[in-house]
Amino acid sequence: MKAVVLAAGKGERLRPLTDDRPKVILKVANRPIIGYVLENLDPFVDEFIIVVRYEKEKLIKALGDEFNGKPITYVEQLPGEGTAKAIESAREHVGEEEFIVANGDIYFEIEGVKDLIGAFRREKADAAILVKEFDDLSHFGKIEVEGSLVSGVKEKPGKVSGYANLGVYIFRPEVFEFIGKTPVSKRGEYEITDTLNLMIGAGRRVAYAVYSGYWNDIGRPWNLLELNEYLLRNKLRHEIRGIVEEGATIVPPVEIGEGTVVRSGAYIVGPVKIGRNSRIGPNCFIRPATSIGDGCHVGNAVEVKNSIIMDSSNAPHLNYVGDSIIGENTNLGAGTITANLRHDRGNVKVEVKGKLEDSGRHKLGAIIGHNVKVGINVSIYPGRKIGSNSFIGPGVIVDRNVPPGHIVTV
């Protein structure tokens, strides 16, 4: 069986981290999001077809042409938006058999795929869809069922409970006939959920499997922190491949990559994952649920907690990084602090595609893009975003979002 993985989207809700790259290559727990998708599909498939468009060269460079020895074919999304259009783009490559489709920006585990294939075969179905029960489906497609088959899909049904569409499907090549008849939706996209409704209307059998494991849809910045915490708390193995100087304290589980040096006085409380060739300490405090990438520097008198620091970035002197995401190749000046809690203890709100959204999080710090230079003694308000390639001068108080490529001074 082949797998089609959808990775052509612009990831606008994840700005500034997607200012210059597709979201599926953003690293969580030091691995690209799409790596988890491929890994969990891998036991069931012999080839991956990845649908690309936005910043596709970066995706192809990050993944290469095989995964675990199985070939990856890249296909460019046909003109037009939406998941149905993305799947249609793989038409020439899927062959005559049924194939799995998964969004490239979700996290799910192997049991889900196993059960989905089981339901598809048991029901001798024409398609199958993975679902999970949630109390509030306002952000989901609701999958309505009758017995062991799906009877309809309703997009964003409001605050009702039920089965949500998790973005993992099985189709036969016949789906392309139905995609060809799928109209553009109200939001201007060709949506695979509309295709499924057409199939059901035409009497096709759409099976479903109920997934009970961990799942996350990486749509908004704080979803990266949620997934990071889940992976570190549930999947991390204690493994030290770097050098830990005498006088450093490591509370397992902590993974430290080759070439990384942890200097005396560093106090690291797992789960913490640190990549290769990074410099940690002396005298820093790295608290649970933190991922630090390759080639980073976390220096003297720095505290980091519940955060993601991507490759080649530095928090070198007197910094506090809490519940924050720092993109690649970004530098924090000495004394720069992220605030992660509002004085009124309310949930932190974040501007997403021009609208203020409640993150649902009590604690959320800064979301800083790639190649950012932050000067000394900068204070960043909770939930504020700094666009990639920006420069923040010394002493600035970042109390509003900074667009990409901007210079801000006092």
Ligand code: TTP
């Ligand atoms: P979305 O998360 O709905 O879209 P997006 O990735 O563009 O993000 P945003 O809304 O923040 O801009 O996409 C779901 C999945 O489908 C995701 O894996 C990307 C993929 N996709 C495509 O491959 N092509 C498309 O045209 C769209 C809209 C999505």
